[in-house]
Amino acid sequence: MPAYEKFCSKLAMGIKASDIRELLALIKHRRDVISFAGGIPDPKLFPKSELADISREVILKYGDEALQYSETKGLIELREILSDFMRRVKGIQADPEDILVSTGSQQALDIVARTLIDPGDVVVTENPSYLAAIGSFKMAGARLVGVEMDDNGMDTQKLEEKLKALKKNGERVKFIYTIPVGHNPAGTSLTLDRKKHILELAEEHDVLIVEDDPYSYIIYEDGVDSTSLKSMDKYDRVIYLSTVSKILAPGLRIGWIVSPRDLTRRFELVKQYLDLHSPTLTQFIVAEAIKKGLIDRMVKVATPYYKSKRDAMLSAMEDYLPDYAHFTRPIGGLFVFVWVNKEGFNTTKMLETAITKYKIAYVPGANFFVDGTGFNTMRINFSYPSHDEIYEGVRRLARLIKGE
Amino acid sequence: MPAYEKFCSKLAMGIKASDIRELLALIKHRRDVISFAGGIPDPKLFPKSELADISREVILKYGDEALQYSETKGLIELREILSDFMRRVKGIQADPEDILVSTGSQQALDIVARTLIDPGDVVVTENPSYLAAIGSFKMAGARLVGVEMDDNGMDTQKLEEKLKALKKNGERVKFIYTIPVGHNPAGTSLTLDRKKHILELAEEHDVLIVEDDPYSYIIYEDGVDSTSLKSMDKYDRVIYLSTVSKILAPGLRIGWIVSPRDLTRRFELVKQYLDLHSPTLTQFIVAEAIKKGLIDRMVKVATPYYKSKRDAMLSAMEDYLPDYAHFTRPIGGLFVFVWVNKEGFNTTKMLETAITKYKIAYVPGANFFVDGTGFNTMRINFSYPSHDEIYEGVRRLARLIKGE
Numbered sequence: 160m161p162a163y164e165k166f167c168s169k170l171a172m173g174i175k176a177s178d179i180r181e182l183l184a185l186i187k188h189r190r191d192v193i194s195f196a197g198g199i200p201d202p203k204l205f206p207k208s209e210l211a212d213i214s215r216e217v218i219l220k221y222g223d224e225a226l227q228y229s230e231t232k233g234l235i236e237l238r239e240i241l242s243d244f245m246r247r248v249k250g251i252q253a254d255p256e257d258i259l260v261s262t263g264s265q266q267a268l269d270i271v272a273r274t275l276i277d278p279g280d281v282v283v284t285e286n287p288s289y290l291a292a293i294g295s296f297k298m299a300g301a302r303l304v305g306v307e308m309d310d311n312g313m314d315t316q317k318l319e320e321k322l323k324a325l326k327k328n329g330e331r332v333k334f335i336y337t338i339p340v341g342h343n344p345a346g347t348s349l350t351l352d353r354k355k356h357i358l359e360l361a362e363e364h365d366v367l368i369v370e371d372d373p374y375s376y377i378i379y380e381d382g383v384d385s386t387s388l389k390s391m392d393k394y395d396r397v398i399y400l401s402t403v404s405k406i407l408a409p410g411l412r413i414g415w416i417v418s419p420r421d422l423t424r425r426f427e428l429v430k431q432y433l434d435l436h437s438p439t440l441t442q443f444i445v446a447e448a449i450k451k452g453l454i455d456r457m458v459k460v461a462t463p464y465y466k467s468k469r470d471a472m473l474s475a476m477e478d479y480l481p482d483y484a485h486f487t488r489p490i491g492g493l494f495v496f497v498w499v500n501k502e503g504f505n506t507t508k509m510l511e512t513a514i515t516k517y518k519i520a521y522v523p524g525a526n527f528f529v530d531g532t533g534f535n536t537m538r539i540n541f542s543y544p545s546h547d548e549i550y551e552g553v554r555r556l557a558r559l560i561k562g563e
Numbered sequence: 564m565p566a567y568e569k570f571c572s573k574l575a576m577g578i579k580a581s582d583i584r585e586l587l588a589l590i591k592h593r594r595d596v597i598s599f600a601g602g603i604p605d606p607k608l609f610p611k612s613e614l615a616d617i618s619r620e621v622i623l624k625y626g627d628e629a630l631q632y633s634e635t636k637g638l639i640e641l642r643e644i645l646s647d648f649m650r651r652v653k654g655i656q657a658d659p660e661d662i663l664v665s666t667g668s669q670q671a672l673d674i675v676a677r678t679l680i681d682p683g684d685v686v687v688t689e690n691p692s693y694l695a696a697i698g699s700f701k702m703a704g705a706r707l708v709g710v711e712m713d714d715n716g717m718d719t720q721k722l723e724e725k726l727k728a729l730k731k732n733g734e735r736v737k738f739i740y741t742i743p744v745g746h747n748p749a750g751t752s753l754t755l756d757r758k759k760h761i762l763e764l765a766e767e768h769d770v771l772i773v774e775d776d777p778y779s780y781i782i783y784e785d786g787v788d789s790t791s792l793k794s795m796d797k798y799d800r801v802i803y804l805s806t807v808s809k810i811l812a813p814g815l816r817i818g819w820i821v822s823p824r825d826l827t828r829r830f831e832l833v834k835q836y837l838d839l840h841s842p843t844l845t846q847f848i849v850a851e852a853i854k855k856g857l858i859d860r861m862v863k864v865a866t867p868y869y870k871s872k873r874d875a876m877l878s879a880m881e882d883y884l885p886d887y888a889h890f891t892r893p894i895g896g897l898f899v900f901v902w903v904n905k906e907g908f909n910t911t912k913m914l915e916t917a918i919t920k921y922k923i924a925y926v927p928g929a930n931f932f933v934d935g936t937g938f939n940t941m942r943i944n945f946s947y948p949s950h951d952e953i954y955e956g957v958r959r960l961a962r963l964i965k966g967e
Contacts, residue, residue, distance in 0.1 A: 160798075160799045160823065161769060161771075161798075161799065161800065163823060163825040163826050163829075164825070166679055166737055166738070166771055166826075167678060167679060167826075167829055168677065168678060168679055168680055168681045168684075168703070169681055170677060170678075170681075170833075171677065171678040171679070171829050171832070171833055174829075174832040174833065174836075176828070176832060199631060199632050200631075202626070202627035202628075202630065202631055205626055205627070205630045205631075207622055207623060207626035207627075207630070208623065210622050210626070210630065211618075211619045211620075211622035211623045211626070212619065214615075214618040214619060214622060214844075215615045215616065215618060215619040216615075218611055218614050218615035218618060219611060219612065219615045222606070222609055222611035222614070222615070223606040223609070223611075224606075224814075225814055226606065226609045226611070226614065226812035226813070226814040226815070227603060227604075227606055227609075227812070227813060227814050228603050228808075228813045228814065229814065262666050262816075262838040262841075262842075263838050263839055265836070265837070265838050265839040266837060266838040268836075269836060269837050269838070273572065273574060273575065273702075274571060274572060274574075274575040275570055275571060275572055275575070276572055277572045277573055277574075280572075291835065291836060291839065294835070294836040295836045298677075298833075298836050299572070333570055334570070365565060367565075367570055394564075394565075395564045395565065396565065404632075408630035408631070408844075409630070409631060409632045409843075410628075410629055410630040410631050410632065410633065410842060410843030410844050411630070411842060411844055412666075412838065412839075412840070412841070412842040412843075419564065419567060421567040421568070422567050422570075422571075424580070425567075425571055425575050425578075428575070428578040428580060429574075429575055429578065429702075431695065431698070432578075432669070432672075432673060432695060432698040432699045432702050433669070433670060433673050433837065434665075434666040434667050434669050434670040434673070434816065434838070435667055435669040435695065435816075436816070437666075437816070438666075438814060438815060438816040438842050438845050439813075439814030439815075439816075440618075440812075440814050440815055440844075440845060440848075441842050441844060441845065444844075
């Protein structure tokens with residue numbers, strides 16, 4: 160048997176298997192551990208019988224096409240429906256020709272990374288940022304520069320400083336990556352002013368913006384801003400990514416990119432070598448589901464459902480966590496982020512004890528930071544656990560934090 | 564509006580939009596043109612009503628999982644079923660842990676490319692070779708070295724010479740890429756002796772083999788060899804790729820890789836940043852379809868069906884094509900390859916005339932050659948056109964070749 164490592168690319172050897180991932184994989188089958196580590200929708204919300212009927216129907220009715228190879232860009236029917244959907248719900252004007260269907264949002268990130276990033280290029284992200292986006296960008300050779308966040312998301316004054324400093328150093332910045340609403344992992348949302356500021360800065364510094372928006376379709380509070388940067392994109396600098404994973408079902412793996420036409424064409428050329436096209440069948444299913452109002456109905460049901468879980472989480476945290484633990488109050492998304500302001504507190508080192516002794520799991524925040532900090536933070540999911548688990552889990556978490 | 568080109572990576576700018584693709588896209592809606600340019604299965608063969616029932620059932624029965632996020636490697640149920648399927652049909656011994664489910668075979672090619680190829684590494688391929696594999700390998704920075712083919716596929720004597728010459732030059736060869744049965748585009752299949760020779764050469768020269776096998780499950784002749792290299796892989800050097808695209812339905816986008824465990828782990832780490840996982844729903848559908856014998860039944864039906872189309876194609880070519888046109892006689896796959904031994908004959912330049920004047924389309928062979936040759940060749944598909952179209956189309960093709 161040959162030694163296989165020598166056949167592997169530098170890129171592949173650069174991806175480390177994560178200990179955390181291994182640890183968290185172990186708890187899957189442990190019923191005694193309450194996990195806040197996931198990031199997945201509650202399957203109770205999946206419209207199973209409707210989707211069962213739709214998938215049967217589309218195969219019977221359109222099987223010749225639904226089971227066949229299809230266009231790299233995505234089915235024109237789906238792109239038209241997505242165009243209409245985004246206009247109606249988010250005020251985003253997108254011609255179907257400016258939309259590319261991707262195999263989940265993750266592929267959209269990879270397509271963007273490979274189309275835009277040359278090794279050594281800088282990508283500016285929130286710090287912390289989404290783990291799998293960081294992974295895709297790094298795999299393309301990006302150097303990541305993180306911008307500090309507060310309870311309103313990325314601090315755009317700091318963003319401005321970073322962009323200036325990068326320009327001064329002659330660095331090539333390709334884009335600013337942001338999750339404007341219901342940030343993963345930080346649980347924050349940008350204010351309207353900050354969104355405007357980011358758009359102005361992108362124009363001023365001649366960089367693009369990649370807006371990752373899986374969450375803004377489900378908002379837990381009235382009167383808060385959840386405008387998409389793309390809908391305000393007067394400079395044509397925003398590449399918008401979204402997905403049906405949180406508003407219908409992730410197992411269909413359907414996401415999409417809205418971008419200026421010149422980029423959409425490039426994305427399409429790259430995608431043909433990635434997977435030729437996304438599954439025709441699940442594209443047909445999503446198109447039918449939107450047409451039949453299934454997503455609108457799911458959003459109506461999911462909003463109060465997740466809101467009540469979020470409320471339970473916040474209320475449990477208020478009740479149980481010590482004062483030196485700060486947490487965000489998300490208006491969307493699936494996560495609360497916790498900062499523990501206690502000397503030497505290290506959530507990465509502590510995870511094994513958390514699981515074995517306190518029977519509680521979370522994702523150590525350091526994983527999400529691009530600058531090697533964040534060891535006193537953790538990401539807490541509230542979409543998956545039940546109300547009881549939320550209360551009991553936070554009680555255990557409080558004991559862990561206090562070292563009781 | 565910014566100039567977007569400056570934001571694009573070298574990799575993306577290196578992918579050229581193909582004129583041929585554009586030309587061929589145009590004929591989609593022209594009913595007067597007979598197209599041999601496709602490479603897609605005949606949708607008449609799709610088991611639509613069975614798949615409609617299966618997809619409804621899996622959502623109703625397993626919806627909580629089938630619509631949810633799932634493992635990057637692929638559903639364990641599907642991997643177990645694929646392991647059993649390959650053992651039974653192809654004599655391939657693959658532990659489910661050595662299988663990774665991909666979003667079609669195209670993604671498998673991309674995963675292999677990104678995991679193994681560093682820019683400048685050599686990949687040895689048949690010349691001509693599969694267009695989208697060439698594309699994936701090039702995108703990873705590979706330098707492609709082609710090996711001459713004859714009616715029995717890759718000439719392994721020439722392969723040996725190339726490997727020696729490459730070694731002498733100190734080139735780093737990562738793998739030999741081969742489509743052993745029903746070659747796309749060449750329509751050839753390797754003899755058993757050549758397969759043995761390739762395996763020996765891989766061991767001797769310490770390189771891997773990537774065996775791309777979408778076609779060997781449907782064989783048109785008795786008594787011919789369609790053994791998989793993987794089933795003879797005593798040196799553990801073969802990475803085996805296959806797909807349900809030709810034996811069930813391409814629109815599901817389910818392929819898979821069998822590889823030595825150390826590589827499977829690397830493939831998994833890379834895939835998590837490509838699309839997280841392949842669609843859970845279509846994985847469930849494929850697992851159910853294999854379990855219910857749907858693929859076995861489809862192979863039974865598809866074999867005589869495609870065989871009769873192949874026979875029609877070969878008989879029409881014998882009847883109509885001039886002596887100086889040589890063509891292959893495929894025992895599997897979807898293509899016949901034609902060499903026209905006529906001074907200055909250029910199928911690339913001729914395509915537009917073929918479409919507009921002769922109302923016939925094909926893929927110019929030069930696209931498949933890695934060394935800039937092959938202008939006197941063309942790829943002819945027989946799986947999609949009807950018998951009548953095959954006869955009439957070849958008649959037109961003959962007139963085109965003879966310049967009548």
